[in-house]
Amino acid sequence: xxxxxxxRIVVVTAVHAPSAVFLADAxxxxxxxxxxxxxxxxxxxxxxxxxxxxAPHVPDDDRVTFRQxxxxxxGVARTMALAHADGDYVKILDADDQLGPGALARDLAALEADxxxxxxxxxxxxxxxxxxxxxxxxxxxxxxxxxxxxLDRWKANAFRAQVHxxxxxxxxxxxxxxGGWMALPASEDTGLLLALNSVSxxxxxxEVGLLYRKWEGQATGQASHIDPTEREARMAVVEARARxxxxxxxxxxxxxxxxxxx
Numbered sequence: 001x002x003x004x005x006x007x008r009i010v011v012v013t014a015v016h017a018p019s020a021v022f023l024a025d026a027x028x029x030x031x032x033x034x035x036x037x038x039x040x041x042x043x044x045x046x047x048x049x050x051x052x053x054x055a056p057h058v059p060d061d062d063r064v065t066f067r068q069x070x071x072x073x074x075g076v077a078r079t080m081a082l083a084h085a086d087g088d089y090v091k092i093l094d095a096d097d098q099l100g101p102g103a104l105a106r107d108l109a110a111l112e113a114d115x116x117x118x119x120x121x122x123x124x125x126x127x128x129x130x131x132x133x134x135x136x137x138x139x140x141x142x143x144x145x146x147x148x149x150x151l152d153r154w155k156a157n158a159f160r161a162q163v164h165x166x167x168x169x170x171x172x173x174x175x176x177x178x179g180g181w182m183a184l185p186a187s188e189d190t191g192l193l194l195a196l197n198s199v200s201x202x203x204x205x206x207e208v209g210l211l212y213r214k215w216e217g218q219a220t221g222q223a224s225h226i227d228p229t230e231r232e233a234r235m236a237v238v239e240a241r242a243r244x245x246x247x248x249x250x251x252x253x254x255x256x257x258x259x260x261x262x
Contacts, residue, residue, distance in 0.1 A: 005038060005039070005040050006038035006039065007038060007039045007040075007087065007088055007089075007108075008039070008040055008041065008042055008086060008087030008088070008089075009035070009039065009040070009041045009042070009087055009088075009089045009090075009091055009104055009108065009169075010041070010042050010043075010044055010084075010085040010086060010087040010089065010090050010091070010172070011030060011041055011042070011043045011044065011090075011091045011092075011093050012044050012046070012078050012081045012082070012085065012090055012091070012092055012093070013026065013043065013044070013045045013046070013078075013081075013092075013093050013094065013095050014046055014047075014048055014074035014075075014077035014078045014081070014094070014095065015045055015046070015047055015048065015054055015077075015095035016047065016048045016049060016054070016071075016095075017049075017051055017053035017054060018217040019094075019095040019096045019217065020053060020054040020056075020057040020058075020095065021057060022095055022096040022097075022213065023045070023054075023057045023058060023059065023095055024057065024059065025098055026093055026094075026095060026096075026097065026098055026099075027043070027059040027061065027064070028098075029098035029099040029100075029211075030043060030093070030099060032099075032101060033099060033101075033102070033103065033104045033105065034102065034105060035104060035105055035108070036105065036108070036109075039108065040063070041063060041091075041104065042063055042065065042086060042087060043061070043063055043064045043065070043093075044065045044067070044081045044084045044085060045058055045064060045065065045066045045067070045081075045095075046067050046068075046069065046077040046078065046080055046081035047066070047067070047068040047069070047077065048069070048071050048072065048073060048074060048076070048077040049068065049069075049070065049071040050068045050069070050070070051068075054066075054068075065084050067080070067081065067083075067084065073184075073185060073186075073188070074094075074181075074188065074189075075180070075181030075182060075183065075184060075188030075189070076181075076183070078092070078180065078181050079179075079180030079181050082172075082175070082176065082180055085172055087172060088171065088172055088173075089107075089108065089111065089169060089170070089171060089172060090169070090170050090171075090172050090175055091104060091107065091168075091169045091170075092165075092166060092167070092168045092169075092170075092189070094166055094212075096213040096215065097127075097166060097210055097211060097212055097213055098127065098210070098211040098213070099209065099210060099211075100122070100125075100207065100208040100209045100210055100211065102207065103122060103167075103205075103207075103209035103210065104169075106120075106122065106205045106207060106209065107120040107122070107169035107203075107205070107209070108169075110203040110205070111169070111171065111203070111254075115253050115254035115255075116200075116201055116253050116254075117144065117200070117201050117202060117203050118170065118171050118174045118196060118199070118200030118201065118202065118252045118253075118254075119168060119169065119170040119171070119174070119196045119200060119202045119203070120168075120169040120170075120202060120203040120204070120205065121145075121163040121164060121165075121167045121168060121169070121193075121202060121203070121204050121205070121209075122167045122204065122205040122206075122207060122208070122209025122210060123135070123139055123167075123204075123205065123206055123207060123208050123209060123210075124164040124166065124167055124208070124209065124210040124211075124212045125208055125210070125211055125212065126211075126212050126213075126214050127211040127212060127213045127214065128214055129214065129215060133211065138157075138160075138162050139162065139163075139204070139206065140162050140163065140204050141204070142204055142205060142206040143203065143204065144201055144202070144203060145163065145197065145201060145202035145203060145204055146201060147197060147198065147199070147200065147201055147246075147251075148197065148198065148246060149197065150162065150163060150193060150194060150197040150202070151194050151197055151198065151239070151242050151243070151246075154190075154194065155239065159190075159231075159235050161190065161193060161194075163193070163202075163204055164210065164212065165189035165190050165192065165193040166189060166210060166212060167209050167210045168189070168192070168193060168196075170196065171252075171254060173254075173255075174196070174199075174200060174252050175192075177252070178192065178195050178196065178199070178245075180192075182195075182237075182238065182241070184234050184237070184238070185230070185234070186230075186234060187231075187234045187235070187238060190238055191237075191238040191241060191242075194238055194239070194241070194242035195241055195242055195245055197242070198242045198243070198245035198246040199245055199246075199250055199251060199252045200251070200252040200253075
């Protein structure tokens with residue numbers, strides 16, 4: 001990191017061959033982000049596998065690192081990408097999604113202002129195949145998200161959280177302390193969100209921070225993702241982990257802050 005740079009946000013993206021064509025749009029949305037003086041972003045793209053299909057779509061940009069590894073799903077790819085996460089903060093950006101204007105700056109401001117806040121989320125809009133967008137009701141009030149509130153809402157609403165895990169912005173040390181993403185075939189990002197909410201307060205920005213692309217090849221649209229037996233098992237382990245973390249009564253605060261009181 002150069003002397004002129006005081007901080008870095010590492011943007012982590014898992015990618016596989018079908019979604020690689022969307023990397024250019026994701027890169028464009030990153031290049032349009034405006035950060036405070038002294039801050040920069042580093043984009044780590046981790047292929048879930050080793051093919052020749054993704055590399056041609058990786059942007060030619062000194063701020064981009066591309067790595068490959070044996071396939072294990074998006075959670076494994078993102079966790080492996082942490083080996084190259086050389087900043088204080090990690091932002092999730094799926095290969096087929098796009099950041100909204102100002103997303104990184106808003107997330108950064110929320111966490112820089114309060115060491116007791118470990119993570120941030122924002123409003124997401126579905127990006128439909130025709131280029132239009134669609135929102136959905138149920139966003140929380142902008143501002144702090146109290147510990148345990150996401151789990152409670154998720155449990156009471158058919159395993160649907162009031163904030164989108166694809167919008168997560170998180171302190172790197174907290175992410176590492178939780179072991180990265182859960183070792184699940186799907187819902188690994190929901191598992192991370194609920195774990196974060198069990199140990200730390202969060203933040204929600206009402207401004208649109210993510211355009212969540214809806215397309216026929218996305219993993220969440222496949223039949224295996226909604227298989228009821230597997231889904232029930234995934235949800236059970238996601239909830240059990242979150243409740244176990246809450247029972248441990250460990251509360252995260254950034255190193256410069258004051259530990260949470262119980």
